[in-house]
Structures are given as C-alpha cells and as structure tokens.
Amino acid sequence: MSIEKSQESKRRTQRPSRYMLIFPLLVLVIYGVLFALTPEQALAALKSSGEVCLNILPPLALVFVVMLVLNLFVKPAQIAHLLGSGASIKGILLSVAAGIISMGPIYVWYPLLKELREKGAGNMPIAVFLYNRAVKPFLLPVMIAYFGWLYVSVLTVLTVLASVVNGYSVAAFAKRKTG
Amino acid sequence: MKIAISAERADLASKVAHRFGLSPYLLVVDTETMDFKALANPGATSRPGAGIRAVAFAIGEGVEVVLTGYCSPAVYNQLASNGIKVITDVSGMVKEVIEKYKAGGFGRDLAVEGEKGQASHYINRRILVKALKSSARQFANILPILTGVILCIGLFNAFVSKEALALIFTGNVVLDTLWGACFGSILAGNPINSYVIGAALLNHGISLFAVTAVIVTWVTVGLVQLPAEIASLGLRFALVRSASCLVLAIPVAILTVMILNFIIG
Numbered sequence: 001m002s003i004e005k006s007q008e009s010k011r012r013t014q015r016p017s018r019y020m021l022i023f024p025l026l027v028l029v030i031y032g033v034l035f036a037l038t039p040e041q042a043l044a045a046l047k048s049s050g051e052v053c054l055n056i057l058p059p060l061a062l063v064f065v066v067m068l069v070l071n072l073f074v075k076p077a078q079i080a081h082l083l084g085s086g087a088s089i090k091g092i093l094l095s096v097a098a099g100i101i102s103m104g105p106i107y108v109w110y111p112l113l114k115e116l117r118e119k120g121a122g123n124m125p126i127a128v129f130l131y132n133r134a135v136k137p138f139l140l141p142v143m144i145a146y147f148g149w150l151y152v153s154v155l156t157v158l159t160v161l162a163s164v165v166n167g168y169s170v171a172a173f174a175k176r177k178t179g
Numbered sequence: 180m181k182i183a184i185s186a187e188r189a190d191l192a193s194k195v196a197h198r199f200g201l202s203p204y205l206l207v208v209d210t211e212t213m214d215f216k217a218l219a220n221p222g223a224t225s226r227p228g229a230g231i232r233a234v235a236f237a238i239g240e241g242v243e244v245v246l247t248g249y250c251s252p253a254v255y256n257q258l259a260s261n262g263i264k265v266i267t268d269v270s271g272m273v274k275e276v277i278e279k280y281k282a283g284g285f286g287r288d289l290a291v292e293g294e295k296g297q298a299s300h301y302i303n304r305r306i307l308v309k310a311l312k313s314s315a316r317q318f319a320n321i322l323p324i325l326t327g328v329i330l331c332i333g334l335f336n337a338f339v340s341k342e343a344l345a346l347i348f349t350g351n352v353v354l355d356t357l358w359g360a361c362f363g364s365i366l367a368g369n370p371i372n373s374y375v376i377g378a379a380l381l382n383h384g385i386s387l388f389a390v391t392a393v394i395v396t397w398v399t400v401g402l403v404q405l406p407a408e409i410a411s412l413g414l415r416f417a418l419v420r421s422a423s424c425l426v427l428a429i430p431v432a433i434l435t436v437m438i439l440n441f442i443i444g
Contacts, residue, residue: 020320021323023324024323026327027334041337042337045334049332049333050333056375063371064314068314071309071317103317106407106408110407111411112232117412126412131399133399134370136398139369139371146374146375146377146378147377150439151387151435154435154442155431162395162427162430165427170423173419174413174420
C-alpha cells in the first residue's frame with residue numbers, strides 16, 4: 001500500500017512550493033517593466049537590493065548553523081509533549097519553550113494544536129505557544145545584525161511576557177462552551 | 180515499567196495491531212501489575228502527523244518500550260531519540276506478547292532499540308544527514324520569498340520618498356505604532372522578511388516604535404492565515420487571539436523602545 005504512497009506524498013509536501021516562486025518572479029517582471037520605462041531608477045533599485053543581499057548573507061550563514069543544531073536536538077514529539085502540560089506555571093513555561101523552539105510554517109502546527117485541544121489542552125497554552133513563535137532562535141543572527149543585541153534582548157523578554165498576557169486574555173475571552 | 184502496544188481493541192485479549200501510528204488503540208501496560216490504560220490512538224483518525232501524535236502520547240505516558248508490528252522509520256527515529264525502545268514484528272494477543280516480553284522472549288537480536296539518553300548525547304551520521312537535509316529544506320523554503328522581499332526593498336528605496344511615507348507615519352508615537360501593527364498584521368510569512376522590511380523602514384526615517392510593531396505582529400497576527408486558524412481552533416479563539424495580539428503589539432513596541440532609550444541613556 002500505501003507506505004510508498006504516503007512517503008511519496010510526504011516528500012511532495014516537503015518540497016518548496018511552486019507558489020512561493022510566483023512572488024519573486026512577479027517582482028522580476030516589475031523590474032523588467034521598470035527597466036524599460038526608467039532604466040536609471042530601476043538600476044538604482046537593483047543596486048540597493050544587492051547591498052541588502054550582501055548585508056544579509058553573513059547572518060544567513062549563521063541561520064543555517066542554528067537551524068541545523070535545532071534540527072539535531074529538537075524533535076516535534078518533544079514540542080507536542082511540552083505543549084500538553086496544562087495551564088500551571090510549569091505548563092506556561094513549557095508552552096513558551098515549545099513556541100520558541102518550534103520551526104516551520106504555522107499551518108503545519110494547526111492539526112497538532114487541534115488534536116491537543118480535543119485531548120483537553122486549554123486555550124491558554126496554545127495561545128502562549130502561538131505568540132512565542134515570534135521568538136526565533138535560528139533567526140537571531142539576522143535580527144541582531146539589523147537591530148543590535150540590546151534591542152533584540154529587550155524585545156524578546158517583552159514578547160515572552162506579552163505571550164502570557166495574551167494567553168490569559170484568550171483563556172478569559174475565548175472560553176469554550178461546555179456540556 | 181510501562182509498555183505501549185498497538186492494539187485492535189481496548190483490552191488485553193486484543194490482537195496486536197500492525198502499524199503503531201495508525202492502530203485503533205494504544206494500550207499502556209504496567210508490566211509489574213499488568214494494569215493497563217487503553218486509549219484511542221490519537222493518530223488513528225487522521226493520517227498527516229499521525230505517527231508524531233502517537234509518539235507524543237507515548238512520551239507523555241512515560242512509556243519505556245513500544246511493541247508493535249510495524250513502525251515507520253520516521254516514527255522509529257522519534258521514539259528512539261526520546262529513549263523509547265522499539266520492538267517490531269510483534270504479533271499475537273496483547274497479553275501473550277507482554278508475557279513473552281517479561282520472559283525475555285524478545286532477544287536483542289530481534290529488537291530494534293532506542294537506548295535511553297542515546298539520542299541526546301550521541302549523533303550518528305544518519306541523524307546528522309537527516310538534520311542537514313531538514314535544514315537545507317527549511318532554508319530553501321525561506322529563500323524564494325526572501326529574494327522577492329529583498330528585490331522589493333530595492334524598489335522601495337529607489338521609488339518611495341521619505342515625504343510620501345511621512346503622510347502615513349507622521350511622527351505620532353501611538354498612531355505610527357498602530358499603523359506599523361496594522362501593516363504587520365496584514366502580511367505574514369517567515370519573520371526574517373519582517374526584519375529586512377523593518378530595517379528598510381528605519382532607513383527611511385520611520386520610527387522604531389512602528390518598526391517594532393511590524394515585527395511583533397508579523398508572526399503573532401497574520402490575517403492571511405486566519406482562515407486556517409479558524410478551521411483548526413475555532414472562530415472565537417482565532418478572532419480573540421488575533422485581536423489580543425494586535426492590541427498587545429502597541430504596548431510591547433512602545434515599551435521596547437522606551438526601555439532601550441532608558442538603557443542607552
């Protein structure tokens with residue numbers, strides 16, 4: 001059956017989507033039009049993009065290294081386990097940790113979050129998890145290169161604190177009907 | 180010791196189910212007392228991520244050994260890397276299988292093993308190659324959109340004047356922050372794009388308040404992915420969470436810059 005089929009479909013979903021290429025191709029088309037209309041300004045735009053590209057390359061190399069370390073040591077099952085720890089202080093801290101170390105696009109996590117909720121996980125840890133996805137350890141090199149480590153540190157601490165406030169707000173205002 | 184067994188039914192007289200991730204039930208049996216807990220396999224109802232849910236369940240129950248007919252390599256890796264021993268090619272009645280295990284019937288030569296603590300301390304070549312592939316894939320997923328964003332930043336720098344931006348971002352801290360939060364809420368995607376855009380906005384004289392709000396809401400709100408969130412977690416949850424994140428972004432942005440200014444002096 002189906003083991004081969006499911007593995008093939010998994011490989012297919014893991015490939016970069018063709019749709020992601022539409023956006024850069026569209027921008028290239030705009031460049032093409034602008035080169036025809038105002039070549040000097042279009043060239044200035046391209047040079048400016050080149051500078052941005054050069055600035056981002058060194059931290060991007062570090063991003064790959066941090067990604068590799070996280071992929072080596074962090075498993076999705078561990079994240080799911082951290083998330084299912086309830087709304088106690090320990091549970092909140094574990095949800096914070098799960099949000100921070102989780103990787104990949106958010107829609108990949110929705111089915112798992114739905115499952116956890118059906119198993120009884122509250123709104124709070126899920127909201128805390130989703131908020132803490134704003135803290136991305138593997139992107140810190142890029143963020144620090146652009147904004148400095150002090151800004152990144154302050155924003156990270158406030159983001160974690162805000163995630164708890166967000167968790168309480170969602171728990172209070174999005175209570176599920178029971179019975 | 181707790182053992183998890185994939186089972187066709189929720190009792191010890193059941194047959195062992197063939198696939199761990201997709202079996203109807205998972206039985207967690209205490210080998211000392213033979214007490215057991217039968218739970219509908221969290222992964223049985225839906226295929227995507229089924230194995231991972233079963234693994235998360237096994238970890239949550241404190242299982243040390245999994246007995247099953249077949250376990251996919253991905254699920255095996257997850258179990259083994261969490262220190263759970265996996266024994267496959269198991270068939271027969273659950274109770275008999277447990278007795279056989281207790282009697283040492285599954286010798287090391289038959290077992291597929293994940294030694295406790297092995298994964299966290301020992302990285303073999305296979306795990307490294309797998310992690311490299313995952314990282315390369317994730318990295319490749321970032322690049323197309325990031326390239327588009329960088330090209331857009333070039334256009335933005337060349338064609339958008341500071342005067343034009345000043346029409347929206349007037350210098351009013353609260354209003355600028357609100358505009359930044361709204362802008363970040365509409366767009367979504369990898370946060371790296373928000374850093375590149377944020378840096379470009381800063382270069383155009385937009386305040387750090389607004390830029391911070393863009394960065395915060397970029398990941399936390401995301402109107403583009405709202406339908407997916409509603410479908411998975413419900414309308415009320417998604418709307419309350421998004422609204423709360425949007426509102427919170429304003430004090431977070433203002434406090435961040437104020438604290439930063441205070442520290443720098």
